[in-house]
Amino acid sequence: MNAPGFRSFVPLVQSGGLILIPAALISCLMLASLALGTLNPLFDDSMHRTGKGADFFAVYQAGTNLVEGISIYSTDPVRQEVPYYYPYRYHPFVALTIGLAAQLLPPFAAYGVWIIIVEILLIVNAFKTWSLFQDKHHAALAVSLWLVFSPLYLELFMGQFSFLMASLVFWALLAWIQGARTRGDTWWTLSLIVKSNSVLFVPALLREGRWKTVAIGGAVAAAIAIPYFAVVPGTYEQFAQNYSGRMTMSTLLGNQGFAALIGIAILRTSGLWTDDLQVLGQRVPQMDQLMEIPLLLWTLMVLGGTLLITLRSKRNSNPEVYLLWILAYFLFYKHVWEHHYVMLLPVFVLLYYRMISGGLSLSKNVFWWSYAVIALPSLFVFFDQSPVLFDPELSWEAWKSFAFHVPKPLAVLVLFVSLGRELLEPSGLPPIKSQ
Numbered sequence: 001m002n003a004p005g006f007r008s009f010v011p012l013v014q015s016g017g018l019i020l021i022p023a024a025l026i027s028c029l030m031l032a033s034l035a036l037g038t039l040n041p042l043f044d045d046s047m048h049r050t051g052k053g054a055d056f057f058a059v060y061q062a063g064t065n066l067v068e069g070i071s072i073y074s075t076d077p078v079r080q081e082v083p084y085y086y087p088y089r090y091h092p093f094v095a096l097t098i099g100l101a102a103q104l105l106p107p108f109a110a111y112g113v114w115i116i117i118v119e120i121l122l123i124v125n126a127f128k129t130w131s132l133f134q135d136k137h138h139a140a141l142a143v144s145l146w147l148v149f150s151p152l153y154l155e156l157f158m159g160q161f162s163f164l165m166a167s168l169v170f171w172a173l174l175a176w177i178q179g180a181r182t183r184g185d186t187w188w189t190l191s192l193i194v195k196s197n198s199v200l201f202v203p204a205l206l207r208e209g210r211w212k213t214v215a216i217g218g219a220v221a222a223a224i225a226i227p228y229f230a231v232v233p234g235t236y237e238q239f240a241q242n243y244s245g246r247m248t249m250s251t252l253l254g255n256q257g258f259a260a261l262i263g264i265a266i267l268r269t270s271g272l273w274t275d276d277l278q279v280l281g282q283r284v285p286q287m288d289q290l291m292e293i294p295l296l297l298w299t300l301m302v303l304g305g306t307l308l309i310t311l312r313s314k315r316n317s318n319p320e321v322y323l324l325w326i327l328a329y330f331l332f333y334k335h336v337w338e339h340h341y342v343m344l345l346p347v348f349v350l351l352y353y354r355m356i357s358g359g360l361s362l363s364k365n366v367f368w369w370s371y372a373v374i375a376l377p378s379l380f381v382f383f384d385q386s387p388v389l390f391d392p393e394l395s396w397e398a399w400k401s402f403a404f405h406v407p408k409p410l411a412v413l414v415l416f417v418s419l420g421r422e423l424l425e426p427s428g429l430p431p432i433k434s435q
Contacts, residue, residue, distance in 0.1 A: 019137075023144035027122075030153040034115065039153055042377040044254045044404075045338060046157050047384060048391060050084050053111040056159025057082035059090065060107050063099025072099070072228075073238035082107050091221065091239070092228040093193040094161065111159050118156060121167045122146060128174060129349055138356050145348050149375045154339035163342045165195040169326070170346035172198075173319045181213075189217040193224055197343065200325040203310050207321070247295050247334045249284045253391040256378065257336025258409035262298055263291045268398045275395060295334075302332040305420070314426040318359060320419060323347045327416040330409065341374050341408065351419070366418045373411035379403050 033039040040046040062072035064081045065088075072088050072095040088095060102110040126143045133139035146152075155163045168191035175184030191198040205214050229236040252263050267273050270290060272283050306328040310321050326347050330336055348371050354360035355367065383400045385392045393401055 019140040019144050020147075023147040027147040030150075030156065031115075031119070033153065034156055039150075040157075041384065042150070042381045043154055043157075043338060044378070044380045044384075044392075045154050047380075047386065048254070048388070049158075050086050052157055053108065053159040054084060054086045055161070056111045056114050057084065057107055058086040058088045059094055059099045059159075059161070060102045060110055061085060061099075062088040062090075062095035063101075063103050066095060066100060067103060071232050071235050071238070073235050089239070090161065091193045091196060091225055092235075093224050096224075096228075114159055115156055118163055121163060122152075125167055125170060125345075125349075128171070129353075132174075132353050133356065135356075138352075142349055142352050145352065145371065145375075146345055149342065149345060150377045151339050151341040151374075152345075154337075155342050158339055160339050160342075161195055162340050163345075165191050165197060166343045166345055168194060169198050169343070170349070173322060173346060173350060177319060185213045185216065188213070189220050192217050192221045196221070197329060200329055201322055203307055204321040204325060207310055207313075245334070246288070247291055248288045251334055253393050254338075255334075255336060256338050256341070256405070256408050257333060258331040258413060259295055259298060259334055260336065261405045261409045262295060264401055264405050266291050266294060268401060273398075277390065277394060280394065299332040302328055309420045309423050313423040315423060318354070319350050320354065320360065320423055323350060324416065324419050324423060327412055327419065330412045331416060336409075338378060338408075344374060344412075347415075360422060362418060362422055366414060370411040370415040373407050378408065 030039065034052070037046075046052075061077060061080065061082045064079060065072050065074055065077055068078045070078055072092060075085075075087055077085070088099075098114075102114075104110075105113065126146055129142045129146065130139045133142060152163065154160075168187050172184045172187035172191065175181070175187060188198060188201060202214055225236075225239075229239070247259060247263055249267070252260050252267070255263075267287050267290070270287070272287050272290070274280050274283070306324060309324060313321055315321070323346075326343060330341075330344070348367075351360065351362060351367060355362055355364070383392070383396055383404060385395060388395070393404070396404075
């Protein structure tokens with residue numbers, strides 16, 4: 001029992017090495033699959049969407065459009081530099097910075113650099129997570145939450161920016177937890193101009209009386225965007241469509257949000273859905289109209305319920321209210337694709353930290369069940385039909401469609417309800433403390 005091999009094995013177990021090693025291998029598999037395509041059949045977006053790097057190339061083309069002097073949101077560029085075109089949807093800041101910087105390299109080389117940047121963000125988040133815990137077993141488990149999360153593969157495959165926003169939000173919440181308010185406010189403001197999803201933190205910030213934080217963040221985002229919108233007519237309307245447009249039949253296919261699940265349920269039980277694609281196409285306007293009122297009511301209910309919990313929560317100076325708003329996004333927003341779930345990584349890591357530190361009594365079964373369902377790929381691989389002329393879901397039977405759409409949104413709803421109930425209970429525990 002005193003052999004050198006055993007003596008070196010014990011510290012490895014105690015430090016969480018048995019958890020981190022397979023987790024790191026899974027993370028490496030994701031990177032290798034970008035070249036080999038090994039994991040592509042597991043995901044709708046890697047099999048039936050535009051192609052590898054599509055979302056990054058939208059930013060690249062927006063930078064090209066800036067050089068050409070046309071709208072970054074233009075769908076008719078003067079010079080298409082990217083291998084395939086995808087519309088740009090972000091705040092002008094991303095085009096003015098990353099989009100312009102990307103012009104220094106050919107599109108695929110710039111995409112490769114972006115993959116490296118995302119991996120660096122992952123490493124930084126892992127180190128920040130490790131530093132939260134004194135117990136290295138818990139630290140290793142928390143770090144592994146980042147490494148084995150399958151939506152991160154789609155984030156890399158598509159060259160998305162959701163992980164950058166998730167990282168900024170994570171850093172902001174950590175800074176606020178540690179009492180570094182100015183640093184946290186800076187990270188939150190930066191997240192607003194990368195992707196505007198974190199505007200959902202406003203009710204939680206105002207609840208804490210942080211009007212200055214909200215005012216400065218909003219002023220910075222506006223100061224960068226408004227001059228561009230003013231100089232290039234029509235660009236604000238194109239940007240605002242991300243939030244103002246309604247759910248349509250075309251936004252349901254491949255969508256993994258709860259609003260899309262409701263839409264699918266309405267259309268699949270309405271009698272309007274048909275395998276005849278020509279007839280289905282003729283019914284699209286009627287189907288879009290049928291979803292409009294129920295989805296509006298659902299959105300108002302989710303937002304109203306989250307706001308009510310925010311205002312009535314007995315807990316102060318804790319991150320749970322902010323995490324609740326991130327979960328709410330996945331329940332009401334119309335555009336929720338599988339890669340967007342990387343924005344839940346800060347939720348899971350910080351919930352786990354709060355559970356271990358004794359500040360949150362969330363059910364472990366709920367936590368781990370929710371994480372497992374969201375971290376694993378959807379059931380798409382069992383229903384895929386390749387090749388197809390349009391989306392494979394158009395020819396699926398109803399039960400396959402529900403099996404594809406239900407698990408992840410349901411896991412979010414269960415976690416949302418469980419956390420909401422916790423927030424309405426008095427904590428009786430001290431605010432965050434490092435452990």
